Amino acid sequence: MYIRIINGGEFLSDPLTILTLTPIGVGLILLVLPQLLPGNLASSVRKFSRNVSFGVSMALFAFATYLSFTTFGGIDWLDINMGEYELMNDEPVTLISSIGVSWIVGVDALSLPMVWLTALLIPLSMLVEWDAKEGHIFHPLILVMEGALLGVFVVLDLFVFYIFWEMTLIPMFFLILVWGGEDRKYASMKFFIYTFTASVIMLIGILVMYFHTGYVSGVSGTLTGHHFSLIEMDSEMIQSEGLRHLVWILLLIGFATKMPSVPVHTWLPDAHVQAPTAGSMLLAGVMLKMGAYGFLRVSVSLFPESTVVFTPILIILGMASLVYGAWVCMGQTNLKRMVAYSSVSHMGLIFLGIATMQPLGIAGALFMMFAHGIISPLLFAVAGAFKHHYHTLEIGSMRGIAHHSPYLAAHMMLGWMGSLGLPLLAGFVAEVAIMIAFWMSFGWLVILPALTLIITAVYYLTSMQKTIFESNDRHHGILPDSLHGEEPRDITWNENTSMFILGILTIAFGIFPFIFFDMMSDWSSGFVQEVLLNHLIEQGVTP
Amino acid sequence: MIDPSWIAGLGVILFGIGLLGAFTRKNSIIVLMCIEVMLNAANLNFVAGASHYGDVNGWVFTAIAIAIAAAEVAIGLAILLSLYSTQETISLDEANILRN
Amino acid sequence: MGETKNEYSLLLPLIPFLAIVPYLAIQDGNSSTDFAWMIVVAPFIAFPIILITGQVYNKNETWKNKFKEGGILALAALLVSLSTTIWIIYDYLIGNANINNSDVTSWLEWISFDILQSDYTMAQNRVLGVGVWVDSLTLMLLFVATFLCFLICWFAIGYMTTDPINEDSNHRFFAEFVLFSLGMFGMVLADNFLWLFIFWEVMGLCSYLLIGFYYWKESAAYAAKKAFLTTRVGDVFLMVGLLILYDIYGSLDFAVVFDDPTTGVGGALVDSGELFWALMMLFIGAVGKSAQFPLHVWLPDAMEGPTPVSALIHAATMVNAGLYLVARLMPFVDVHHHGVSGLEDFGLIVAWIGGITAFMAASIAFVQNDIKKVLAYSTMSQLAYIFTGLGSALYFLNIDEYYAGYFVLGASLFHLFNHAMAKGMLFMASGSVIHEVHHAHDHIHHGSDHGDHDFDPQDMRNMGGLASKLPVTATAMMFGSMSIIGIPLIGGFWSKEGIIAKTWSAYFHGETLMLGPALLILATAGMTGFYMSRMWFMTFAGEPKNEVVDHVHESTPWIKEPLIILTFITAIGGFVLAVLGIVDFLSNKSDNLSFTSDLETLSEQIIYELEHAFLPEDTKLRIVGWVTIFLSFVIGPVMASRVHGGSLKEGEKANFFVGWLVNLSGKFGKQDVSWLADSQLSEALDKRLYFDDLYEGVLERTVIPFADFTAWFDRNIIDGIIKQIESKSVLGSFEIRKFTTGSAGDYILMATIGALCIFVLLMGVSF
């Protein structure tokens, strides 16, 4: 008989494994259980599944927080060298022995903030949509999403990485399809197919890498003799430089689409506009970061010299996203579309940061991932609340929300300001770090991103002027037609709480960025030292 | 004794006729017959081979192939009958509810 | 609300806050700089408390009456800041050993990182943190900021809480107010350029919020946006400047950068060309913030905010940030102290920008009828003076004329001080005028349906003859205007004279390009005399131009006290400080003010100063000096009084301080200038020389269409390709499905064709 059971009993006691698999498990149980139980029991399960989901996600957040901070978890995150990972499972657990797929988890400064961010955003996005219709499906679905997202960040096996990478699409597809806006059908399909296409192209790249791995006992496949373990991979095994470059490009296609970078960004605005608030928050907050994370983790880490060779491509992509994205933003009349394009624009900065090949620039890019991960959910929460209470997303149709909903106005302003890079808010730290590094590497080219900051300010301020302000009357706002003359309500407590927390964090990380930044810059230095300098100087390539 | 290549040559001709008939004729009975012709072309080849190699297997193949052909005709006719009973046609072109 | 009420009892809760600093100061071993963080942190704590408490207890009576909707809390926070500042100044002036330029107290290691250097080695552990930097410049600005913020907050309590239009939103005002103060304090205290920039931006945000305080007004929202965006343009360049500086010096800390500006990171010699661009970028930032040509357009519009905001941001503190920054740049060019030579051009550019702005703003101010707008342009113009002075200083220092350089630097900064005090007061006074006129207007039209909604309480054409109605205000405003004009012996005279003289002396020194700024600011001196007097006369002198005026009286509490305090400072502060050698102190030429208790020395000092001001040794400068005095003291005011002056209405009597001036203004006779008022020039000036229209037009014709085009491009080209792929696939699908005809004959045919293809392929490849 061929049936075997998973080896290694300690597998399930691993902190990161728990972190990843618990939400998927609980979420799936909550989704399926009511279908199997008889009526009464099923409805009582349904009643509690929202609370259970939230509880589980909060518990996971507490756990992630415990693991993330030195003061709690006892791990000195500044003391991790390049290529080392913390919280790894002791023994790789073989999943498919024939082709060498193993369960290897671990985090370093690159993934840790992302893990914490994910664990943070999940309960918040649940909170924002606390009263979502069919909450007994909605909330568990987000829980499943959490597992998939965390999986992407903690897994160090490319096959499993790819699995989680694609797995995130499914809950998001449903979030958009079932809870989305008017045009959700088109948006969900486009979102799924677009990103799926890009990632299968990336898959070819992964496979080429796979076939250039040597035999490593314990992780290599019995059938193929190769393995997917990122830790053991080495691009040197690929002899042809052209092939290395090709793999790099294939991977880039996958990652850049996810980020998304111009010109493969057009799925994002559609998805965002149609997605429910929680979906948008996760999409912008975490899913876009998957692209940047993967790019750093795989492309840049394993193919440093290709990255150096293709720096012009990175700059072109980054600049295009940044500048073009900002201009497109200005031409938008839909609040969510505008915010979505602003994400495109900000993601461009990440490429620029990486292109500098300066520890500071890379650290800035990392921090950008994190900061944008806090700010953009805030933006989308605001846009979502706007839609929720005013039934429109057109900029200018509803004016004077400062009167109708001062909290919403405050959150909006904070979010907008954070996004346009106001100092003392999280986004600025990343911007300034990337800019400094960018000047060092490319000099006056920095004027383009710098001028884009003005454009960013223009569109944000214009939209604020037309929404928060300008009601022409102290006591009434200009109400949109979509309200049909009803007086709009103030935002609900759950929306408010969620936005408030995000706002506080935006400020906190703007003033005390070192909480994560030092860790990131440590990683970046190690990265540049180990990967780039030692490696490239050996090669005779000059950065 | 006929040279086996002549037999095989006849087979080629028969096969051509059968194939040509199969896609030009619209009456499914005739198509069925064309298929039989094609099968017979194969049979001729088997026979030719058997006589060429002096191999008894070839004869056996022929016999079995004829049996298969018989079964095929039986099934075919049954299917055509059932088609006729519902659509009142056995023309290949006219029975086209299922398409695209 | 109308009757004056004694509300000082509300100040009682401030006493503990007053006691904090003295308590800390008398403890042994406490250095004032160790507590400098309190200056920033106190408002920082107050900000959320006021905002959130106000939002929650919006309608609460106690919150309204006892806390003045947060005003008292704001005052408490600012009091802590102010007392800490005074402590630091005291420490500094008594020569406490703990305070000197190199003593940097680090508060926060913001981010730390490594840098990959061009030789592929890592520079380990660079830190961008923030600490406190104390020198005379810091002290002066810190004092200006904390002191004025405190007074303006005081003023605002009266001004804001008695205005029904602000009902329930004053907590927002006070919260934003303290946040703004925080920005200014932090910027002045920060020990590096990055944090200077950070706090600078915080101010930008707050100015945005405060200008847009009346958010429902379209004009206010527009003005707020305009202010933020215009300054943002400058800020972005400032940031680029920071990047260049960081690249050169490997640090942004003043301590590192100023230690030896000629040596960059790793001992490299600094290239003056690169540094020039860094400084230029920083200067563009300053231009934006200080509303200089060509980024000046936001300042007049910014008067949309409540008057205390105007006082706070647009006269006393925020616009000074740009000046502060340029003044900070002095060590770069100070060739005498390791400065980088070859940067004279920078000084010239600064001076030219200043000169142009000064002249332009003054001429626009000629035609303004809105009392706050006049003040706004006057601000612009005065700041431009200071820029010209700083430009001259940069020039002198760079050509190693350090004596002259330090003098004009000190004079410029002194002018900053004088102007801040005077302008703060002027704005508050104008606020008082507006407030009372508005009240009177409301009072008259109370209960009547056909209220005059077009009535503009800021329009000077609705005023006139207020000298007797608002004695304190009129007095304050008179001294303020005098200080701005530069009436000899009063406030601004001491500093302005120095700036003009040294700018000219730069020309005389052989720099022909300095002639332009020198001429411009000389002309502006006279124009200042005209428009400031015009404002005063239009408001306070002559017959009332509107019935409202009869009902105006000074009734609002909290408003008078700051005016009185500042009147004193404006009137005699300039002179006192000048005598104490503030000019040398501010330019860091001397470490301390020259306090003396010896009368003889004092009189020597006084005589020295007077001699220096009126009878400089250089004949050419003497001529320039007297021309200036003549223009500003005689020509300007006299012309203004001929146009707008006049005695009060029968029976009204102004008090002692202003009565003489009103009466005097009536003596010059009337001059009709309507031909001038209708001229094209006047219209051009009224339209602000079309700069706003130009910018607006350029934006509307280029930026917005281009943005729309990109949006179209994105939707139809980039996304269009995707959509094309989709629709083409669907089309292809329909086409390919046509092969499935439904006829079994066709299927066999297709199969046969397929078989033939197979053979062709097999043949082609194999046989």
Added chain:
Amino acid sequence: MNLPISSSEAELVIPELIMLFGLIGIILIPNLGNASFRIPLTRIHVPVFIGGSRFKSTSNPKLPNQVSLIIFISALFFGLMQNSYGKIGDTLEVTEFSRLFSLIFIAALLLATIATTHRIPARPNVKPPNDDDSENLSSKKINALIDNRRQVDFHIILIMVGLGMSLMSMATHLFMLFVCIELASLSSYILVAFHKESKVGGEAGMKYFIVGSVASAVGIYGMSLLYLWSGDLSLDALAIKWSESSSIDPLAGIAVGLMLVAFGFKVGAAPFHLAAPDAYSGASSPVAGLLATASKAMGFVALMRILVSVTMPTEGEAFWYITIAVIAVVTMTWGNLAALTSTNPKRMLAYSSVSHAGYMLAGLAAIGSGLGSEEAIELVLTAIVFHLAVLVIFKFGAFLVLSLLETEERGHKLEDLHGLARREPIVAGSMFLFMLSLAGVPPLSGFLSKFLMINGIVNISAGTGASDATSVLDWLSSVEPVFWLAFAIVINSALSMFYYLRIGLVMFFEEPEDSKSIKDAFSLRLAIAICAILTVIVGIGPLSDSLLEMVADAINSFVSN
């Protein structure tokens, strides 16, 4: 006694024997009755049990179904348990390879059996439809008739299909192989036409039969040519003869080409696939499922036998390499494009199965390029077989869901799936899983199989690029064109995503026409659930590992032959 087969040989073919005796049993059992034979001249009635009025138990219309369930389950069980291998006579050999395929076929048949259990309830006393009956009523009557009267026929034919396919996988002789294929094919023609009372049933059967017969006639003619060429049709002999001949004899080449047509029809390769969509949409879902899984697997066994075992040279590329590569690309693109706008779910699945054939053919083409090492070739073969194995799970799963819909006369239009999620969340969820698995979304088993396929192709081709190429273009121009097959698969997967997702879309998005849940069909639902669970757990984890090892063993035995 001299049995035609020794007991040690019989041990090897227990599943087939079960099916054989089951076949006899299923013919007999429903006919058992109280018939008795009166001994002449006496009054003694000797019961003979055959005929007469049937017992209550044997007259149960569901009995044949239960019998065939038992047969397939026990066959599956014994197949799984089996671990001895060997030759039976000259033409059959049981290897891991044949056993695996037997299991695949039996599993598919088992699912088909389960699906027919609840398809339509059998009722006594149903009259044939009258002319004046409404369309709805008449179709109801027809279905009832089918169930009542021909349950036995259906299952007999099913078992015959199983027998044919199972033996076919063991055949080591080309003629034997062909006879077995004919056995299975002829039976499947009947199955397709089984719905004879409906208009589409007969038509579908006719088309499938005509085109299939032409194809097999072409194939048998090709085989006869091969016989002319070699004089021996056993695979070993052919392989030896093939490898001995220095160049390819045109006769042999043509013969192989003709056989490609026949097997191409079986696997549904373009342009021989055209009858398939018609057949699928005319047949009932269980039958369509059978065609899409077992029949296709059968075709691939034949293709692998002829292409890999016989004609594959030890070095260099096979002569059919370019042909198969072109067919593969055309097939997958054709299938996907056509499926894009199909509104009949069965047709859509038919086209999707065409495209899947294309993916597998691409794998074969990669083998044919002759660039791969032995391991690489084994890997690709493993991928193909693994794909065929897991197809049974999720492709048949999808047909099971359609079967469930067919119990209420739905399943022929996309609209029938509308709002399925509201009516039947679990079923809809399972259907969505099947669709994602078909599209190749991780971590489902469909992904693993597609992954292995691309994996193998990349493995074979990626090493062929110039190792000193310094730029991407240099490398791409130096790499063998096989590499682009991987891209073809990838782009096609992306294209296919569209119509798979559309199924999910209509199930979860649109409003159902009828909000009642579908009738309770326990075993069908169970089968769907099991398929869904297997879809997931065969995708990753120990079970997939086990299956992969099984497949790898099978391939080992196949290659070593």
